[in-house]
Amino acid sequence: MSDSKPTLETLRDTIDQLDRQIQELINKRASCAQQVADVKQAGMEEGEKAVFYRPEREAQVLRRVMERNSGPLNNESMARLFREIMSACLALEEPMSIAYLGPEGTFTQAAAQKHFGHAVRTLPMATIDEVFREVESGSAHYGVVPVENSTEGVVNTTLDSFTHANVTICGEVELRIHHHLLVGANTKENSISRIYSHQQSFAQCRQWLDAHYPAADRIPVSSNSDAAKRMQSEWNAAAIAGEVAAEIYGLKKVASNIEDNPHNSTRFLIVGREHVPSSGQDKTSIIVSMKNKPGALYELLAPFHEAGIMLTRVETRPSRDGTWAYLFFIDFEGHENTESVKNVLKHVEELAVYVKRLGSYPKAVL
16 A cells, blocks of 8 residues: 655645745736836826825735635734735835834834835834924834833823824834843853843833842843843843844843733834825824813713724823813724714814824734
């Protein structure tokens, strides 16, 4: 009786054939993307600029990829592969520049690459305000900024920047945050007496540090990337940073995933200059200022409840325009062009002193 199981050689031949087919199909897709760019460009009036990146279209494509996936690769792995294919194809149409809160190696850069893929040019900025300015001026196509962490809460600088910046939220991305204890080639691991990291990372790893390095000095720096960079010259120090920083600076992991909360994640927002059409699964963000009176918040939120619209976040920040005046930052499900959301926003605008629409955008897919 012959053995019907395929041999290693046969399986490798099959993989080679599949690789050729995959490569041909990717290049066909890239060619089609170039034709799309030509069609868009030909349809522009003189002086107009074609828009190649469509956040709602990409969200729809990635959702369909995940819906029809049958394994053995899981949905997220499959979507990440398509994300990179789409990124490379889009770069043939128009290479994009993405500003992010730097320096190189931060979690914000990782979020930018997760959302846009690796075929974009990432531009590190020193502050969140600078990210907004790069987008407003047109020096960057889009910007990526952190807005909230599941452990440490909202990033106030980002919320404050939205009050005066002339940008639109075009998307969101959620990133699971894993912190690692890193050392350099010259570090004596038994002599670690100081640990560098961002203050927020120290807060997220407090219990682990108390258990494993209670006597080490915890020295806050401007970013985890800055902490990683210092490992090149220090022999008695370690840094807390992420995977990207470890790769960039060639550091060794002494301990992995040291965050106290295993579900620790950060939400980032994509800011741009264009309004985004509905993708079918969207969020909308607004800023509202109400008269300072009893029941103001209840009066503001009641229309959402009556319309059956799900609120996903409500934050309060002091207004710069007056003492004891406050702004409400509200995220809710739905697109501003749908009838139910239009009616609620109209009602809110009649009640409020001030309303700023920050944009409607696809819910995070990855």
